[in-house]
Amino acid sequence: EAGVTQFPSHSVIEKGQTVTLRCDPISGHDNLYWYRRVMGKEIKFLLHFVKESKQDESGMPNNRFLAERTGGTYSTLKVQPAELEDSGVYFCASSQELGMVETEAFFGQGTRLTVV
Amino acid sequence: AQKVTQAQTEISVVEKEDVTLDCVYETRDTTYYLFWYKQPPSGELVFLIRRNSFDEQNEISGRYSWNFQKSTSSFNFTITASQVVDSAVYFCALSEPYNAGNNRKLIWGLGTSLAVNP
Numbered sequence: 001e002a003g004v005t006q007f008p009s010h011s012v013i014e015k016g017q018t019v020t021l022r023c024d025p026i027s028g029h030d031n032l033y034w035y036r037r038v039m040g041k042e043i044k045f046l047l048h049f050v051k052e053s054k055q056d057e058s059g060m061p062n063n064r065f066l067a068e069r070t071g072g073t074y075s076t077l078k079v080q081p082a083e084l085e086d087s088g089v090y091f092c093a094s095s096q097e098l099g100m101v102e103t104e105a106f107f108g109q110g111t112r113l114t115v116v
Numbered sequence: 117a118q119k120v121t122q123a124q125t126e127i128s129v130v131e132k133e134d135v136t137l138d139c140v141y142e143t144r145d146t147t148y149y150l151f152w153y154k155q156p157p158s159g160e161l162v163f164l165i166r167r168n169s170f171d172e173q174n175e176i177s178g179r180y181s182w183n184f185q186k187s188t189s190s191f192n193f194t195i196t197a198s199q200v201v202d203s204a205v206y207f208c209a210l211s212e213p214y215n216a217g218n219n220r221k222l223i224w225g226l227g228t229s230l231a232v233n234p
Contacts, residue, residue: 009159036224042224043222045221045222055220089159104163104166105222107163109158110159111157112159
């Protein structure tokens with residue numbers, strides 16, 4: 001079974017440009033999360049989808065970030081326009097519901113974004 | 117506020133040594149989950165364990181063991197007879213349930229980078 005996959009693995013863009021990150025969760029996982037780790041700091045929650053709905057987007061830094069999950073399958077995270085402080089590693093994770101309990105989250109390998 | 121502290125930034129050991137990675141957490145809630153994840157050089161975060169706040173039993177899985185102590189708000193991770201393949205960054209995380217029985221967003225420590233040298 002395929003795990004969580006993220007594209008691209010690395011991206012280097014100039015300040016002001018737009019970048020779109022993609023996450024393909026494990027098939028059948030309704031829960032999808034985005035996290036970000038800025039160098040030297042903790043991994044921080046960005047948002048949580050349940051199927052195609054945003055359950056919690058309290059961690060989104062500002063309105064330059066837009067996440068979508070059309071059809072409840074893969075998700076994209078767009079940064080427009082990118083700023084230097086957006087550099088970091090963006091992780092995606094997915095998990096499933098078993099009855100009333102959510103299982104552990106499985107993570108992708110991350111996308112390393114560098115804004116220059 | 118919820119917080120996870122991993123005071124050890126880097127640890128270096130020689131193969132076959134035992135090593136303990138510390139994790140201390142803060143939360144006001146009585147129901148929560150604690151996790152450990154491993155990040156090998158390939159980059160992905162690999163799930164190791166989830167423990168709920170009502171289960172204080174220590175757990176052993178092969179060379180890995182975890183010591184959960186609510187009295188000290190700690191969830192420490194020990195690797196026995198370490199191997200070079202254990203070299204990675206290890207993260208401790210805390211999740212508070214969105215509602216009873218569920219776990220949602222994770223709050224992470226800074227991670228401990230473990231180097232096991234031959």
